[in-house]
Amino acid sequence: MANQADAAKTDPLSGMAHSEAHYFNSYNHHGIHEEMLKDEVRTKSYRDSIYQNGHLFKDKVVLDVGCGTSILSMFAVKAGAKHVIGVDMSTIIEKAREIVAANGMSDKITLLQGKMEEVVLPFDKVDIIISEWMGYFLLYESMLDTVLYARDKYLVKDGLIFPDKATIFMAGIEDGEYKEEKIGFWDNVWGFDYSPLKATAMTEPLVDTVDIKAVVTDPSPVLTLDLYTCTVADLAFNRPFNLKVRRSDFVHAVIAWFDIEFAACHKPIRFSTGPHTKYTHWKQTVFYLKDVLTVEEGESITGTLDTRPSDKNHRDLDIKIDYQLETEDMHRQVSGKAQYKMC
Amino acid sequence: MAYSDSDAASSVGSIREDASEPDTNTFKCLFCDQQWIRVPEMSTHCKAEHSFDLNETIKSLGSDADELTVIKLVNFLRAEAQKGTPSQTITIPDLTGSSSDKYLQPTLEDDALLFELGDLMPESDSKAVDYDEFEAKLQRDIPEDFSKIKITSDRDEDYFDSYKGNGIHREMIEDRVRTEGYRDFIEKNAKVFAGKTVLDVGCGTGILSLFCARAGAKKVFAVDNSSIAVRAKEIIAKNGYEDRIEVIQGRIEDFNTQRLIGKGKVDIIISEWMGYGLLFEGMLDSVLRARDMYLKPEGILVPSHCNIRLAPIASPEWIAQSTGEQFWEDVYGFDFSPMIPGGLLNTHEIGVFDVPDRALCGSASSHLLEMKTVSVEDLSFKVPLRITLDRDIYSLDAIAIWFDTLFLHEASSQDIKTVDSIDWGRSGIAGLGFSTGPANTPTHWHQAVLLLDRDVARQHKLSAGTVLEGTLQYAKEKGDDRGITVTVEWEGGDGEKKIKGSVTRTMA
Numbered sequence: 001m002a003n004q005a006d007a008a009k010t011d012p013l014s015g016m017a018h019s020e021a022h023y024f025n026s027y028n029h030h031g032i033h034e035e036m037l038k039d040e041v042r043t044k045s046y047r048d049s050i051y052q053n054g055h056l057f058k059d060k061v062v063l064d065v066g067c068g069t070s071i072l073s074m075f076a077v078k079a080g081a082k083h084v085i086g087v088d089m090s091t092i093i094e095k096a097r098e099i100v101a102a103n104g105m106s107d108k109i110t111l112l113q114g115k116m117e118e119v120v121l122p123f124d125k126v127d128i129i130i131s132e133w134m135g136y137f138l139l140y141e142s143m144l145d146t147v148l149y150a151r152d153k154y155l156v157k158d159g160l161i162f163p164d165k166a167t168i169f170m171a172g173i174e175d176g177e178y179k180e181e182k183i184g185f186w187d188n189v190w191g192f193d194y195s196p197l198k199a200t201a202m203t204e205p206l207v208d209t210v211d212i213k214a215v216v217t218d219p220s221p222v223l224t225l226d227l228y229t230c231t232v233a234d235l236a237f238n239r240p241f242n243l244k245v246r247r248s249d250f251v252h253a254v255i256a257w258f259d260i261e262f263a264a265c266h267k268p269i270r271f272s273t274g275p276h277t278k279y280t281h282w283k284q285t286v287f288y289l290k291d292v293l294t295v296e297e298g299e300s301i302t303g304t305l306d307t308r309p310s311d312k313n314h315r316d317l318d319i320k321i322d323y324q325l326e327t328e329d330m331h332r333q334v335s336g337k338a339q340y341k342m343c
Numbered sequence: 344m345a346y347s348d349s350d351a352a353s354s355v356g357s358i359r360e361d362a363s364e365p366d367t368n369t370f371k372c373l374f375c376d377q378q379w380i381r382v383p384e385m386s387t388h389c390k391a392e393h394s395f396d397l398n399e400t401i402k403s404l405g406s407d408a409d410e411l412t413v414i415k416l417v418n419f420l421r422a423e424a425q426k427g428t429p430s431q432t433i434t435i436p437d438l439t440g441s442s443s444d445k446y447l448q449p450t451l452e453d454d455a456l457l458f459e460l461g462d463l464m465p466e467s468d469s470k471a472v473d474y475d476e477f478e479a480k481l482q483r484d485i486p487e488d489f490s491k492i493k494i495t496s497d498r499d500e501d502y503f504d505s506y507k508g509n510g511i512h513r514e515m516i517e518d519r520v521r522t523e524g525y526r527d528f529i530e531k532n533a534k535v536f537a538g539k540t541v542l543d544v545g546c547g548t549g550i551l552s553l554f555c556a557r558a559g560a561k562k563v564f565a566v567d568n569s570s571i572a573v574r575a576k577e578i579i580a581k582n583g584y585e586d587r588i589e590v591i592q593g594r595i596e597d598f599n600t601q602r603l604i605g606k607g608k609v610d611i612i613i614s615e616w617m618g619y620g621l622l623f624e625g626m627l628d629s630v631l632r633a634r635d636m637y638l639k640p641e642g643i644l645v646p647s648h649c650n651i652r653l654a655p656i657a658s659p660e661w662i663a664q665s666t667g668e669q670f671w672e673d674v675y676g677f678d679f680s681p682m683i684p685g686g687l688l689n690t691h692e693i694g695v696f697d698v699p700d701r702a703l704c705g706s707a708s709s710h711l712l713e714m715k716t717v718s719v720e721d722l723s724f725k726v727p728l729r730i731t732l733d734r735d736i737y738s739l740d741a742i743a744i745w746f747d748t749l750f751l752h753e754a755s756s757q758d759i760k761t762v763d764s765i766d767w768g769r770s771g772i773a774g775l776g777f778s779t780g781p782a783n784t785p786t787h788w789h790q791a792v793l794l795l796d797r798d799v800a801r802q803h804k805l806s807a808g809t810v811l812e813g814t815l816q817y818a819k820e821k822g823d824d825r826g827i828t829v830t831v832e833w834e835g836g837d838g839e840k841k842i843k844g845s846v847t848r849t850m851a
Binding site: 033034047102103196200 | 526553577678
């Protein structure tokens with residue numbers, strides 16, 4: 001499934017050693033910012049949704065939640081905003097200040113380092129919130145709760161949020177070869193049986209690029225978050241899915257991805273992180289199933305996706321997937337429950 | 344050999360029985376025969392009945408007091424009590440120096456108090472540890488079979504935590520240069536391992552222990568402080584080696600580890616402890632502690648030698664690419680140049696890269712560490728350095744640092760003195776070790792890179808054959824066991840033009 005070669009080309013972190021990732025995969029280092037800025041689907045969607053809507057941004061006060069290197073803040077200034085406030089907890093904000101100065105926007109952008117809950121904004125209310133808050137699987141290490149806090153505290157009535165809609169999708173994939181490589185690897189390690197690590201490997205969702213050819217079912221939208229109305233409680237959810245089988249094949253895993261919509265735009269702008277479209281640094285998230293499902297066209301895989309922050313560590317996600325193959329063929333009937341943890 | 348095999352076997356056997364139920368014991372008061380289950384209660388009792396303030400005493404040991412110091416204190420106090428010294432008149436000796444090491448020996452057999460170090464450790468703001476959170480973190484995947492964990496700082500927590508998931512173990516196992524290097528040595532030297540007692544420090548998933556057992560080791564102690572030890576145990580059982588490989592989850596200096604292994608009982612210490620630039624974030628301290636505690640005088644260490652290597656880099660193209668220069672100059676129409684050099688290669692930290700061999704512009708002298716004799720103090724060092732340029736350069740852009748690992752033992756045909764420390768890496772011989780240099784197959788260690796400030800770099804317009812002499816210094820960051828600051832200084836030049844330069848970078 002996974003198109004490794006492509007991923008390596010486009011993802012600067014993919015070839016890195018574990019400890020390197022440990023060192024650099026922190027928001028205080030620049031590698032992650034380079035990676036995010038180079039993600040064209042992401043950055044251009046934000047740029048277009050802001051630039052194409054100068055009429056919405058003109059003379060408005062804008063809040064950029066988790067501003068990072070301040071690229072979105074600068075887009076907003078260029079689109080005509082009266083003032084932009086960028087807030088970020090990371091020390092990257094110091095670099096952001098230099099960048100804003102280098103682009104002559106220091107009088108238009110106020111950058112604040114700290115927690116959203118603690119910083120004091122130079123305005124009581126803002127007209128627009130912009131934020132790139134999405135994590136892997138939409139919600140893993142996401143900043144959505146911070147955005148919702150900012151919305152409730154600072155956004156004027158009828159204020160706008162960019163983006164304002166996020167939808168999680170699922171699908172089933174044929175992934176025999178790669179599952180064998182990822183999971184079966186542990187069966188024979190330098191001549192030794194390492195199968196005890198298989199169980200752990202099965203509980204770790206894999207963030208990777210999935211080839212669209214591997215997708216066996218229709219995508220099924222599982223959860224839509226409307227950023228104007230949703231609450232932090234909505235980020236723990238249990239939702240049904242129904243994956244309609246498109247071709248007779250085997251299903252080794254289900255995958256999840258998300259779409260993002262800027263519905264406030266004059267002409268709505270939307271991007272997807274699915275397997276059917278251009279690469280993004282979010283890739284897709286793969287959940288291997290214990291069973292291999294033998295599926296026929298027209299049948300369905302039904303079940304529920306249950307996701308909530310872990311009790312023990314709020315930054316981790318506990319994910320449960322219940323699944324069942326809806327078939328009249330008794331010999332192929334199968335159902336199961338799987339538990340995963342993103343940490 | 345000073346110890347016969349049967350001696351080792353019998354002591355190991357008895358030790359294992361003792362270890363079967365370490366947790367359920369009550370412990371004796373420090374001064375009388377009263378039994379206690381919880382430290383705070385015993386502490387209150389000591390204050391009330393024996394006029395001895397244990398908490399204050401531990402505080403008075405100072406902020407450097409670690410678990411070893413507290414172990415020594417407990418054993419010292421118990422020894423004094425046995426002698427009949429009244430509790431009020433006891434004066435605490437210096438427990439930090441090596442002269443106090445005799446107190447590492449438990450005064451009481453199976454002293455369960457020594458398992459309660461968590462409750463005894465002094466609290467200090469800078470080393471605050473949330474035990475609950477730590478345990479929860481480590482236990483969340485693996486609730487069962489969890490032995491004691493001791494921690495001294497948040498830093499350690501991060502370190503062991505980052506070694507927990509599957510991905511990184513797979514990556515390390517898949518590093519063929521590394522794993523085949525160890526395997527080839529073990530398999531080609533099975534005679535060295537046959538019938539021996541081996542200690543694997545930081546065993547991870549247990550792969551090196553398994554190689555040793557397969558080569559005929561009689562007994563392997565596989566020690567790791569990470570929860571991966573639980574998986575190692577399962578893997579070892581799955582492969583039928585549970586009678587010969589004993590997995591110990593804990594630190595090398597833990598009382599429990601000491602009790603299970605026994606002092607001076609080990610013939611061979613094997614460990615894959617190397618970090619970037621050899622010593623960044625490495626585990627050599629633990630290996631040296633293990634050597635001093637457990638290795639027989641005639642025992643061997645695998646690896647036996649490590650050679651820190653250094654070479655100059657002159658390649659503006661490679662630097663531009665690695666610092667992301669081109670990228671930052673125009674980001675969606677904005678000037679992001681404050682981020683230069685702010686990619687992965689920057690001017691305050693040590694970067695980690697696969698340096699292309701062609702980017703190097705010369706060779707340099709190296710610094711050899713012999714594992715048998717090196718001390719923890721030797722790991723902060725300043726050594727002379729001599730760089731010879733092998734081509735004309737227009738700037739000296741960076742310094743690359745890597746290491747060679749050597750597996751030598753008494754019967755090795757290769758003598759360390761004749762190993763060509765400069766070219767050895769290229770011609771590496773199977774079973775003799777491996778190099779992590781730019782000329783070799785890339786490993787997960789890559790190379791450490793110190794980027795020079797641009798104005799310094801550009802002062803170095805030098806011709807081939809130029810010799811630069813100076814020093815290489817490794818200095819440990821204060822209060823951070825695994826962080827390191829590296830300084831390279833040099834001067835020299837061709838003819839009239841004398842040049843002088845230096846670079847200091849850290850890996851936090």
